[in-house]
Amino acid sequence: MSEPSDPLADPTGAALVELLGMVAFGELLAFDRMAADARLAPDLHRRAVLSEMAAAEIVNYRRLAARLAELGIEPAEAMAPYVTALQGYHDSTEPKDWLEALTKAYVGDGIADDFFREVAAFLTERDRQLVLDVLHDSHYADFACHEIRAAIAADPKVANRLSMWARRLVGEGLSQAQRVAGERIALTLLIVEGTGDQSGVQALFRRLTAAHTARMTTVGLNN
Amino acid sequence: MSEPSDPLADPTGAALVELLGMVAFGELLAFDRMAADARLAPDLHRRAVLSEMAAAEIVNYRRLAARLAELGIEPAEAMAPYVTALQGYHDSTEPKDWLEALTKAYVGDGIADDFFREVAAFLTERDRQLVLDVLHDSHYADFACHEIRAAIAADPKVANRLSMWARRLVGEGLSQAQRVAGERIALTLLIVEGTGDQSGVQALFRRLTAAHTARMTTVGLNN
Numbered sequence: 131m132s133e134p135s136d137p138l139a140d141p142t143g144a145a146l147v148e149l150l151g152m153v154a155f156g157e158l159l160a161f162d163r164m165a166a167d168a169r170l171a172p173d174l175h176r177r178a179v180l181s182e183m184a185a186a187e188i189v190n191y192r193r194l195a196a197r198l199a200e201l202g203i204e205p206a207e208a209m210a211p212y213v214t215a216l217q218g219y220h221d222s223t224e225p226k227d228w229l230e231a232l233t234k235a236y237v238g239d240g241i242a243d244d245f246f247r248e249v250a251a252f253l254t255e256r257d258r259q260l261v262l263d264v265l266h267d268s269h270y271a272d273f274a275c276h277e278i279r280a281a282i283a284a285d286p287k288v289a290n291r292l293s294m295w296a297r298r299l300v301g302e303g304l305s306q307a308q309r310v311a312g313e314r315i316a317l318t319l320l321i322v323e324g325t326g327d328q329s330g331v332q333a334l335f336r337r338l339t340a341a342h343t344a345r346m347t348t349v350g351l352n353n
Numbered sequence: 354m355s356e357p358s359d360p361l362a363d364p365t366g367a368a369l370v371e372l373l374g375m376v377a378f379g380e381l382l383a384f385d386r387m388a389a390d391a392r393l394a395p396d397l398h399r400r401a402v403l404s405e406m407a408a409a410e411i412v413n414y415r416r417l418a419a420r421l422a423e424l425g426i427e428p429a430e431a432m433a434p435y436v437t438a439l440q441g442y443h444d445s446t447e448p449k450d451w452l453e454a455l456t457k458a459y460v461g462d463g464i465a466d467d468f469f470r471e472v473a474a475f476l477t478e479r480d481r482q483l484v485l486d487v488l489h490d491s492h493y494a495d496f497a498c499h500e501i502r503a504a505i506a507a508d509p510k511v512a513n514r515l516s517m518w519a520r521r522l523v524g525e526g527l528s529q530a531q532r533v534a535g536e537r538i539a540l541t542l543l544i545v546e547g548t549g550d551q552s553g554v555q556a557l558f559r560r561l562t563a564a565h566t567a568r569m570t571t572v573g574l575n576n
Contacts, residue, residue, distance in 0.1 A: 155397075161404050165388030174378075174429035174436070178418065181384050185411035186405055195401065206397035213397070 142297040144316035146257055150206030152310070153246055153261060153315070158209070159216055160239065160266075167231035176228075183270050190264035197260055209264060209313065222302050228293055229281050229288065236274040237296050238303060239266045240345045244338050248315075252324030254264035262345040275349050282350045293352040300342070325328075367539035369480055372432030373504075374474055375533070376484060377417035379465060381432070382439055383489075384410040390454035396499060399451075399500075406493050413487035420483055430557045434537065438529040445525050452504050452511065453518055456574075459497040460519045461526060461545045463568050467561050472540075475547030479480070498572050516575040523565070 144257050164184035195205035216329035225231035243265045250261040282289045323333050346353045387407035394400035418428035448454035466488045473484040505512045534541050548554050566576045 158397075158401060158404055161408070162388060165385060165407065169385060174381075174432050175427075178381060178414065178428065181381055182411055182415065184388065185384070185408035188408035191401065192405065205396075205401065209397050320510060 143201070146253060147198065147203050147322035148211070148314045148317040149207050149246075149249055149253070149261070150194050150198050150201075150257070150321075151203075151205075151210075152212050152314075153264060154191055154198065155209035155212045155216060156207055156242060157187045157191035157194065157264065159220060160235075161185075161191065163220060163231075164235065164270075167225065167228070167235070170225070170228045170231050172228055179273065181271070186267075188320060193260065193264060197257070201313055211303055212310065215310045219302055219306045222300055223299055229278060229292060232274040232277050233292050236271055236278065236345070236349065237299050237342070240271065241300070241338060241342055242302065244341050247332055248337070249321060249324070252320055271345075278349050278351075289350055289352070293346075297353075361477045366424070368543035369476060370421065370426050370431050371434070371537045371540040372469075372476070372484070372543075373417050373421050373424075374426075374428075374433075375435050375482060375537075375559070376469055377421065377428055378432035378439060380414035380417065380487065382443060383462065384408075384414065386443060386454075387458065387493075390451070390458065391450070393451040393454050395451055396469075402496065406496070408491075416483065416487060420480070422470070435533065438533045442525055442529045446522055452501060452515060453576055455500050456515050456518055456567070457496040457522055459494055459501065459572065460474045460522050462514065463494065464523070464526065464561060464565055465563050471557055471560070472544060472547070475543055494568075501572045512573055512575070516569075519569060519574055520576075 141240060161184050164180055164187065167182065168177045168180040171180055198205045198208050223234060225234050246261055250258045253261065274353050278292065282292075321334070322328070322331055343353045384407050387403055387410065391400045391407065393405040393412045394403055421428045421431050447455060448457050469484055469488060473481045476484065501515065505515075544553070544557070545554055548557050
């Protein structure tokens with residue numbers, strides 16, 4: 131019944147819209163979070179650095195919104211399904227200082243980017259490239275990593291506190307991710323089909339976990 | 354004693370650094386404020402629009418920071434004198450909803466931009482052009498104006514509340530501006546010399562007031 135040009139008519143198109151909507155809302159929230167974190171910066175120089183990194187997220191957002199519009203989908207409509215889960219995650223993990231804010235960005239963006247990179251592999255060339263392009267560049271991770279390591283070097287007790295904080299972030303993130311997976315059927319199907327089967331999905335999660343553990347070690351935190 | 358290349362050595366150079374520092378910190382705060390305001394947006398579309406406008410401030414910030422660096426001044430150092438006053442203004446005028454946020458941006462940026470435009474006239478060509486370039490483009494004012502007029506059309510009582518809010522903004526802004534003027538001697542001198550004398554300064558303030566009144570009328574608010 132539907133025109134082939136309607137991306138919601140075929141499962142891959144629906145999955146693509148679900149994925150782009152999630153990544154786009156993720157960019158808007160990353161912008162929002164970094165802008166708020168900038169206020170926690172201990173000096174004007176760091177505040178400016180973080181504000182500049184926040185602004186870069188908006189450039190990415192604009193590219194995703196343009197692609198959605200090209201597919202005939204209002205960006206706001208594609209993002210709407212993720213508002214409750216992503217906002218819920220951020221509200222329940224409000225950093226109370228600069229180091230918690232950086233750890234949250236380092237841990238959360240790291241896992242999210244790995245996940246998007248895995249899913250991008252199941253898309254056709256053009257959209258795969260778009261998703262890979264809008265992943266966070268390594269500047270932010272390098273900056274956060276440098277700040278966290280310096281703080282631990284200055285006061286080793288910081289490592290314990292931030293390790294506990296990181297575990298809480300992962301726990302909250304997983305519970306919201308399960309919620310989204312149960313609701314976004316097209317995207318979940320794409321992942322199951324893309325990885326092959328249930329064991330393929332499990333292997334994907336093992337890869338995400340291993341990469342997260344490696345990042346924690348790099349920055350001097352315990353998993 | 355000082356090298357002529359040291360911009361703090363001659364009064365105009367000192368005034369230039371004071372002005373660029375103020376405009377640069379104004380951009381960082383405008384970014385911060387719009388990013389926070391985006392969270393008050395009634396829908397995702399408006400949220401994205403405001404986030405995109407916030408990001409544009411950072412592009413301007415970067416140009417000002419680059420010019421300061423070229424003058425041999427750390428941007429953070431040039432901005433530091435304005436932190437207390439500008440942050441004080443923003444803390445004492447925290448908008449409690451979307452319309453207050455838009456009114457604040459419309460009123461405050463309007464006056465600030467008029468002021469910077471006047472002072473830019475006293476600079477040499479290159480820096481005059483830089484300051485004029487980084488003034489807010491009219492998109493934001495148009496957007497705010499449209500939203501405020503629509504809200505008043507839907508509920509005329511809104512005009513009263515927002516008019517009172519705008520008067521409070523101007524009052525708080527003036528008291529912080531006086532404080533800055535008393536502290537930033539080089540910039541204050543530049544304005545007095547640029548306008549000619551005390552009566553020139555008064556004429557400048559009359560122009561700022563007249564333009565503010567016209568903006569209030571345009572948007573349907575009473576001065």
